[in-house]
Amino acid sequence: MSVKHALLSASSAHRWLSCPPSALLSKQFEDVPSHFAQEGTDAHALAQFKLERLLGINTKDPTESLKFYNEEMADHADDYSAFVLEQVEKAKETCSDPQILIEQKLSFSSYVPEGYGYVDCLIVADGTLTVIDFKYGIGLKISAESNPQMFCYALGGLALFDGIYETNNIRLIIYQPRKENISEYNISKNELIKWAEEVLAPTAQLAIKGEGEFKAGKHCRFCKAKATCRKRAQYNLELAKYDFDEPATLDKQEIAATLTKIDMLVSWANDVKEYALKEALQGTKFEGFKLVAGRSNRKFADEAAAADIVISAGKDPYEKKLLGITAMTALLGKKTFEEILGGLIVKPPGKPVLVTSDDKRPEHNSAYQDFNENLEEINHDKNS
Template sequence: MPTKHAVLSASSSYRWLACPPSAKECAKLPDTSSEFARQGTDAHTLCEFKVKTALGQKLEDPTKSLTYFDEEMAECTDEYAQFVMECLAAAKVSCKDPLIMIEQRLDFSKWVPGGFGTGDCLIVADDTLTVIDYKHGLGVLVDAEKNPQMMCYALGALNLFDGIYDIRRVSMTIFQPRRDNVSTCTMSKEELLQWAETVLKPAAELAAKGEGEYKAGDHCRFCKIKATCRKRAEYNLELARYDFAVPSTLQDEEIEA
């Protein structure tokens, strides 16, 4: 059975926040799973197993069923499980009994119509909510600073726990071992909620209706309609014009001529 994807997913939020109408256009096209995505899915399966095992759960080892398992994946997922357990140990210093949840479905539809996703790891320790996301990718270095995917996940986690815990801070970490990248962004709950109301929600409402302006930029990289997008073609043409702009002063060969 194919996995259900949200039209306004957290993983594509970087794109639809910048270019709201692209969301509905992309939703019209079928999902295509790359080898890199399937490799990432296998790595996440192994991450989940190793963390839950470290937490004392008895589970069947999925390694033999993984298509893309190799020694590098084994090492990366070991590092991730160790990192999560270190974060949990650090949380226990200030909180007697922190809550940890693995592969938790998160609903942020309060701000994004139909918005949901899955948090790799959540740790709630009194006034601090920690969200950790594993990235197996090697091609793109992922930064946690003001990362909209992580902020959507944090909002979904707040939706679950804010009435139970007096959360004041949110810490969001990208763990990307193949790039030796551990990136963390921490913000106050108020700052996150202000972003949700003033930036996320208005853009999501436009995106859900297929409205707003098309805008080209770095966010086009993983867009399904980039090959036929007029705005992107105009953007690339403008870049080309800039690259080949006639210099304001004559070159030596022109002076000689």
């Protein structure tokens, strides 16, 4: 479904709570729908349909209109609906008539001017209000813990059912199947309202007026101003500064200090490059730069004609290649894939990567031999 976003929406709450003036600044930039956003919208439409059908609600099957539909998406939507149904059953253990709302518009405007958002599923029962958010992204693993988007939905849910159900506990659940992530966080109604009064409402007042401090950080990647924001540029250029002393080569501490800043710098640099290219393609001139044609590889002007010629020459022009795991899962669907191919799946250890020490993955066994094997592999990849 197409959704008009509020200026201070639940889905952007993390960003505008971290940097209040970003809300008004973002208004100057147009919405550029991405491939991933469209895929997510399709997955949500399908998940909504499957859940409604499971709950006995007569609803139109959207499959034909979904650009990104595949078996994998259908399986995830099935699993999501089954998961929600389990939560409904759980709610029935303590409440005979829980309410289930799907794709419900929820207003939290008592704290945030014109604040609203659409929750994927809300289960309201005596004792507990459960908020479920279906995330189809495959990039970042999203946590429900202290997640302001989920807090906003919960406030909207409380506003709708206040006085009808006796709710003291709030369960927030993020269901993110492509990251095999189900994240749950519980908060009491009193704690949530305290946060809304002390953090959400005052920050929203700043944001709506374009006041407060610009603050750059990881949340910038979701900001429409990310490529041209002066604060973000200053922040990253400041990050890049480092007073290197003699001697001529960096020591271990200096390399560690540089590594901690690199991801943010690369992400900012890529945003600026992407923005500048888009502008240049529209005619903007940047002093000292020009547009040129990039490198390209030779290819057949007419593949069918090339194949016919090779066949007439008595040779087979095609190579037969097994589909990769993702394409095969999309072809067969997750369940069939696991049934018939599950036993053939192995997961070789990944190549070593350097991450910060708070990363949850166990430390790689860096025995000397492993190290040399990996190094050989890396060098081989680089040279091939």
